[in-house]
Amino acid sequence: MKWEGERQSDNVEDRRDAGPSGGGGFPIGGRGIGLGTIVIALVGGWILGINPLTLLSALSGGGMPDSAVVQQAPAQRPPADDRMASFVSTVLADTEDVWKQQFSQMGGSYRDPKLVLFRGATPTACGTGQTAMGPFYCPGDQKVYIDLAFYDTLRSQLGAPGDFAQAYVIAHEVGHHVQNLMGITDKVDQARQRMSEAQANALSVRLELQADCFAGVWGYHAQQMRQILEQGDIEEALNAAGRIGDDVLQRQSTGTVRPESFTHGSSAQRVNWFKRGMQSGDLKQCNTFETRQL
Numbered sequence: 001m002k003w004e005g006e007r008q009s010d011n012v013e014d015r016r017d018a019g020p021s022g023g024g025g026f027p028i029g030g031r032g033i034g035l036g037t038i039v040i041a042l043v044g045g046w047i048l049g050i051n052p053l054t055l056l057s058a059l060s061g062g063g064m065p066d067s068a069v070v071q072q073a074p075a076q077r078p079p080a081d082d083r084m085a086s087f088v089s090t091v092l093a094d095t096e097d098v099w100k101q102q103f104s105q106m107g108g109s110y111r112d113p114k115l116v117l118f119r120g121a122t123p124t125a126c127g128t129g130q131t132a133m134g135p136f137y138c139p140g141d142q143k144v145y146i147d148l149a150f151y152d153t154l155r156s157q158l159g160a161p162g163d164f165a166q167a168y169v170i171a172h173e174v175g176h177h178v179q180n181l182m183g184i185t186d187k188v189d190q191a192r193q194r195m196s197e198a199q200a201n202a203l204s205v206r207l208e209l210q211a212d213c214f215a216g217v218w219g220y221h222a223q224q225m226r227q228i229l230e231q232g233d234i235e236e237a238l239n240a241a242g243r244i245g246d247d248v249l250q251r252q253s254t255g256t257v258r259p260e261s262f263t264h265g266s267s268a269q270r271v272n273w274f275k276r277g278m279q280s281g282d283l284k285q286c287n288t289f290e291t292r293q294l
Contacts, residue, residue: 003091096112
């Protein structure tokens with residue numbers, strides 16, 4: 001992927017030198033819970049593809065995660081000589097350019113998300129974020145959170161190396177920001193509250209697959225605008241999408257696959273929807289909510 005020398009985003013917060021966000025407990029619904037429960041939730045979230053904050057809430061008997069964010073020191077910019085941070089900042093800038101163009105063509109206005117680099121744990125408007133969750137987007141503060149150690153996991157444990165695979169991860173989370181700005185996230189959250197667990201999971205799958213498709217739309221237009229792709233880049237992203245399907249992760253972790261517990265979609269589905277966005281560049285092709293066959 002051609003990225004060096006391109007514009008870097010000013011919307012990156014570097015919290016990697018900040019201390020841990022909390023005390024001895026993990027605040028959920030006003031209650032603190034022990035480390036053992038946290039471990040269960042984080043492992044369960046990784047295996048099942050469920051947000052660990054949701055599992056923590058259920059295990060502790062609380063409600064939704066406390067949205068109060070611990071006050072931190074003013075955000076810092078990443079060091080100029082940090083190559084990985086520079087890469088992330090460049091990809092984020094590229095998503096800003098693409099989505100500003102797309103929203104403008106639709107008669108709207110795009111608001112840039114912030115991207116937070118952290119290590120271990122960090123406070124968010126969605127509760128305390130943990131490295132074990134992997135990268136995630138919080139609608140409450142419109143920020144993408146990533147511990148760059150995830151890229152080591154992506155390469156060495158999940159078998160998905162390559163810079164365009166890493167860019168796909170960021171583009172997927174920015175895809176959730178696009179959904180939030182378009183009002184899709186709120187509609188899905190409201191609908192899930194009226195559903196059974198299996199139905200809610202199925203709706204979450206459609207939300208995640210649409211974010212994959214939006215990531216593909218970004219890739220299409222980034223290529224059209226700046227010719228960023230090199231040989232093998234698309235294969236890297238498709239491989240990454242395939243490696244993080246619910247079926248693959250469940251099979252690797254437990255030896256069994258439980259489709260009713262899917263929250264992100266199977267490997268084939270994730271590959272298909274990213275490919276659809278990448279080949280068409282058309283947001284209208286990403287309507288996962290009105291198609292019968294995912």
